[in-house]
Amino acid sequence: xxxxxxxxxxxxxxxxxxxxxxxxxxxxxxxxxxxxxxxxxxxxxxxxxxxxxxxxxxxxxxxxxxxxxxxxxxxxxxxxxxxxxxxxxxxxxxxxxxxxxxxxxxxxxxxxxxx
Amino acid sequence: xxxxxxxxxxxxxxxxxxxxxxxxxxxxxxxxxxxxxxxxxxxxxxxxxxxxxxxxxxxxxxxxxxxxxxxxxxxxxxxxxxxxxxxxxxxxxxxxxxxxxxxxxxxxxxxxxxx
Numbered sequence: 001x002x003x004x005x006x007x008x009x010x011x012x013x014x015x016x017x018x019x020x021x022x023x024x025x026x027x028x029x030x031x032x033x034x035x036x037x038x039x040x041x042x043x044x045x046x047x048x049x050x051x052x053x054x055x056x057x058x059x060x061x062x063x064x065x066x067x068x069x070x071x072x073x074x075x076x077x078x079x080x081x082x083x084x085x086x087x088x089x090x091x092x093x094x095x096x097x098x099x100x101x102x103x104x105x106x107x108x109x110x111x112x113x114x115x
Numbered sequence: 116x117x118x119x120x121x122x123x124x125x126x127x128x129x130x131x132x133x134x135x136x137x138x139x140x141x142x143x144x145x146x147x148x149x150x151x152x153x154x155x156x157x158x159x160x161x162x163x164x165x166x167x168x169x170x171x172x173x174x175x176x177x178x179x180x181x182x183x184x185x186x187x188x189x190x191x192x193x194x195x196x197x198x199x200x201x202x203x204x205x206x207x208x209x210x211x212x213x214x215x216x217x218x219x220x221x222x223x224x225x226x227x228x229x230x
Contacts, residue, residue, distance in 0.1 A: 103161050103164060
């Protein structure tokens, strides 16, 4: 399968713990995005990278959140000192900047439950 | 980014054609119109994208009137497996500026197909 891959699919953690999610984009895609989705809502943008550069961060991304894409390939999203309000589906998407109409291809997501 | 308005929910029956209309009165000259489909516990999946007139692919058709203030996603002969949430998005397709990499989702339209 050459689609966007996210790991883990599910994560249950206790409040105050740190969690890290991984995203592997489609190999030739140079843009990578993170979104968060809560029940009944559409995905909300968190941040995106072009290659290894983080070009935009949403105001939703508090200082407890950090994202990296060290070599311009896979990306990690870390949440420190998790809170119950962090419970959501975290989606990763990738696209190819040159042409392609900025069509973003999404992974299946990581569902985080903070107890 | 232009705001979109679409029905919260729609019901249909197998074999019928379904048309979902999206309003985007403030669409900008360079904005494209893109539709995504999302099943429970999965990431959104690209369906179709257009700028004006009509676009058709193997999954759907997209009708865009001359003023581009609305668009209609047409799904021919739906089946039970088309039950999903459908999102209409408006924005730059070939995003050259850093501000337009993200996608802005609304709440979408919940389509339920009945036997």
